[in-house]
Amino acid sequence: MTTKTTDTRSGLSRRGLIKGGLSASALAVTGFPFVIGSARAKSPVAGKTIGFSQSYATDEWLKAQRQDVLGTAEKLGLKTIVTDARESPAQEIRNLEDLAVRGVDLVVMITYYADAVQPGIKALNDAGIPIVVMSSSLKGNVNFDCHLAADTLGTARRAGQYYVEQLKGQGNVVQIEGKPGSVVNQERGRGWREVIDANPGIKVVSKGIANYSRAEALQVMQDFLQAQKDIDAVYCHNDNMAKGALQAITEAGRKGEMFITGFDGISPETLEMIANGDLRGTFVYPTFGGEAVEVASRILQGQKVPKELVFPSPMITKENIAEFYDAGTKTRRVPAVDLKSLGL
Incomplete structure (x- = not known):
């Protein structure tokens, strides 16, 4: 995996930051967009570029989501431009507008400010860039291609x-x-x-x-x-x-x-x-990350996908914890999601 480091919003160099000891995984803390690329995978979408937009990335669920997005994108050979608005709706709008200007092939996103970030969504719509939305739905007169959520x-x-x-x-x-x-x-x-x-x-x-x-x-x-x-x-x-x-x-x-x-x-x-x-x-509450990239791959190949994908949301209790947690290794178990049953 490689990291490209060119900042479009300031005179700061991500490469300089990395040389100074800041890892690629820590770049989100700076709020700068960064690019993750992989050339190892050979898939129908290898070499294409997707944007990945989050309102912030400090929550443990959002961190897991980011790992799922980047891991699946790497397997498919997709380049990923990652943005973190650091809890600023205004920054999130700028990030989305920047992805539109860059001309990415598709944007995978999650927002906690559905009302406020409509201008950024419209910028993507105006550029004709497909959007895959995770978790909270979008609001207003905007378009998206697929929404992944739970009931x-x-x-x-x-x-x-x-x-x-x-x-x-x-x-x-x-x-x-x-x-x-x-x-x-x-x-x-x-x-x-x-x-x-x-x-x-x-x-x-x-x-x-x-x-x-x-x-x-x-x-x-x-x-x-x-x-x-x-x-x-x-x-x-x-x-x-x-x-x-x-x-x-x-x-x-x-x-x-x-x-x-x-x-x-x-x-x-x-x-x-x-x-x-x-x-x-x-x-x-699934992260939807890996599945969102799988959906993105299908959209980039011209395949039709459902407008809405609704995931199951079971309750975990002490009685069924073994289905979701390996106490010996202290790691979570993720039950497989049957994408066909969801309409894919």
Whole structure:
């Protein structure tokens, strides 16, 4: 694998950064676009260039997604221009516009700012560049070729039903939300609340925003624990926040009082916590990374692909943890996705 290092936005040289000790995998921290290329694979799309755009890349789920995208692209011989907006919608627009100017063959993207980044999407549309979207859908009058996601609303409703069953219809719960601008975050809240609010015996006594951050969730949960003497369960919109909440609960000596669930099921640390009974469970949220590149390959070959691909999102608990986690090697097991069953 090779790294090309030419910055189009400043006088800084990525090659200079690398010589100075900054690795290619760390370039995302700088916010500069960088190119990953491979010449080893011989496939129908080898040598073509795709753009890969993320709103930010510090979350463990997003890191896993990036690995999946780059790994699959390398196997197919695709060159990849990687951009990281570092949580700035304005930068994300510039990144997308830059990919349009560069004339990449296709863009694979995920955004947490679907409303704000519409100008960048329109720039890609105007350039006639195909778009494969992962996770949150796009908004506004823009075009894309394929959207890969899970049934987030349906999964959140299942989560709500799980809470009703586990609490036997009675109890006090708290809710920790992710990034407000994320469509996925909104649906994880809406679906769960639909079920919870229909059960008057269960009260949402506190809710807060932690932006998918473990550190922020720690603080939010500490505030909840000070304000609420009776909490039976903690609903978190991702695993990072579930782990932050767990830390606060443990430090407060209240671990036996409540259960916690999250979303993602990606990191071995999370799966180990479920195996040990520290977290009650999580709902799998695939990274979509490898599959998105496979879809991109088909689009680049002129093949038709479905507009929407909906992935399963099972719940991982202590009872089925062995399907998703190898305790001996402390690595996650990723059940194969039947792409044909999804419509590919």
